[in-house]
Amino acid sequence: MSALTYIDFFCGAGGSSAGAERVPGVRPVLAANHWDKAIASHSANFPDAEHFLGDLHDADVARFPAADLFWASPECPKWSNARGKKRDFDRQPDLFGETLPDAATDRSRALMWDVPRYLEAMATRGRPVLAGVVENVIDVRAWNLWTAWVSDIRALGYRTRLIALNSMHARPARTPVAPQSRDRLYLAYWRAGLRRDPDWDKWLRPTAWCENCDKPVRAVQAFKKPGADMGRYRQQYVYRCPNVACRNAVVEPPVVPAASIIDWSLTGRRIGDGKLTKTFTPYAAATVERIRTGIRKYGAPLLAPAGGTWRTEATPVTVPAPTRTTRENDGLAVPPLLVPTEGRDGKAAGQVAEPMRTQTARNETGLAWLPFIAELRGGGSDARPVLDALATVTASGNHHGLTVPPAAGAVDWQALLTPYYGNSGARPVAEPVGTLTTRDRYGLASGHGAGAGTDVDEVLFRMLEPHEIGAAMTFARDYVVIGNKREKVRQFGNAVTSNVAELLVSALVEAITGDELATGWAS
Structure with a gap:
């Protein structure tokens, strides 16, 4: 079969296109977006594809090129008529903290209908789309017209699969796993005439x-x-x-740590310097307190079981050591995190307050007081070690602060990622970072041999840089994103993680062609 063509609506900087292109035989031919910076970024990375700059809802999509695969990520604020209660859509802030007028709110809902509109136009032309994906926030599922919208797609001759997937659990063959906890809704659809459904168990069961x-x-x-x-x-x-x-x-499926995307060669500013110079604005009291809380939370040394299966919990060094056996080996760690030291699948770092995983007779787990990522927005956000996935990167800002190492270039496992605003706490860099958005949200704080009693003034602090956020969104290091720092962060935060795009498109391509494709999970 010849190459499958791919169209990307609401393409942003091109995270979904980048993932789809990594699937053998897939070729992007058109990308559409209303923001010139996003189109410029997409064009720089996909020069052979056509690009449409403008409002898709006003476009004559029937004149667009036909394609075999169709990805769409309509921009939507959180709107729904959930549980029988009609919300005041025009009074709810959008992802950028702005209040939408009635017309804009109606338009954001209307963008969802552009998907069946394009599908119908291509079917009328005699070139029906073979399969596709619609990506959005999970709140869209509560839309009062959700059932009608899905029914429209099915009426055009498609079977569908609704997918709830966190980016840190999508493991395709080529794109790295996102070190970020990002929950999104995906509606996959494919022509009933293919007479073959995707093997969803293969692709979605980690x-x-x-x-x-x-x-x-x-x-x-x-x-x-x-x-x-x-x-x-x-x-x-x-x-x-x-x-x-x-x-x-x-x-618990294994995840990739946030530490993997941190540029440890970059240092931060000492918190206490804000009290000494007029050129450095002091950090907000709430931010400093989150760092202090994180130090207290992750600063106590622990003895962690590194082998065997009968004992699963770490113990403080202030109590007698656990019984010694021929199979148990304890590791001493300064942070309350257990870190796997061997390479088998099924391993991931975890907080000592959680059950240990994959205990064997080998010395495989060490405990370390790791830097952590702190989310800078409100709600239920919290700090997390950098060995966990980042929390969701969203369109409303860079919400992750990072604690940097005292020595440039070396990983500082005592660093903390600290929220710069909101009411969440700091987290070690050993866990995935929290949700990344289009605004600076997280700062990196690191100490000099920090422990539970470290003076917070001695901690170094900086915000995550665009290239770190891009890496958390699984953009390749050489991927070109046009604009200033704020514009780059916004584009990254609006993007689709490429690992999810590769995974879902792979499942659909396998169903279309009948040719088996590899996943990143061990068989």
Whole structure:
């Protein structure tokens, strides 16, 4: 079969296009967006594709090129008529903190209808789209016209699959896994005439280690509320072992740490310097307090079990050491995080307050007091170690602060990522960073041999740079994004993580062609 052509509506800087292009046989031919900077960025990376700059809702999409694959990411504020209660859409801030007028709110809903509008236009032309994906925030599922919208797509001859997926769990063959916890809604659709559905179990069931079964398993997504089909990881759904022998125990798929995208050669400013010079505006008291809280939370040394299976919890060094055996080995770590030191799948760093994973007879886990990422916005945001995935990068700003190392170029495992605004706390850099947005949100704070009693004035602090945010969104290092720092951050925050795009497009291409494609999960 010849190359499959791909069109990207609301393309932004091109995260979805970058992921799709990595699927064998897929060629982007058109990208559309209303922002000139986004089109400039997309054009710089996909010079062979056509580009449409303008409002898609006013465009004559019937004149657009036909394509085999169609990706759309309509921009939408959080709008819904959930639970029978009509919300005041025109009074709710959008992702940039601005209040939308009625007309703009209506337009944001109307953008969703541009998807079936293009599908119908291509079918009328005799060149129906073979498959595609619509990406959006999970709140769209509560839209009062959701069922009607999906029905319109199905009426055009498509089968559909609604997917709740966190970017840190999407592991395709080529794109790196996003070190960021980013929950999004995806509606995949494909022509019923293909007479073959995508193998969704293959693509959407991550490998995870089941402690009870003592082996890796292909985890199953399980919603906590019966009948639910959309939500956020851990809040509305978890992953469970498929084996009834362990009573379908909850398992944790491995994630990539936020530390992997931090540029450790960049240093920050000492917090206390804001009190000494007029050229340095002191950090807000709330930000300093988050850093102080993070130091207290992640500063106590611990003995962590590094082998065996019977003991799973770390213990403070202020109490007697646990019983020694021929199979247990303890590691001493300054932070309350357990870090895997061997390379098998199913391993990920975790806080010592959580159950340890994949305990074996080998010395595989060490404990470390790691730098952490702190989210700078309100709500339920929190700090997290950089070995965890970042929280969602959104369109409203760069919300992640990073604690930097005392020595340039060296990883500072005592650093903290600290929210620069909002009411969330700091987190070690060993965990995934919190949600990244289009505004500066996170600062990096690091100490000089910091411990639980470290003076917060001695901590170094800086904001995450655009290239770090781009890496968290899985953009390649050489990917070109046009604009100043603020414009780059906004484009990154609006983007689709490329690893998810590659994964979902791979599943659809496999169904179209019948040719098997590889995932990033061990078989």
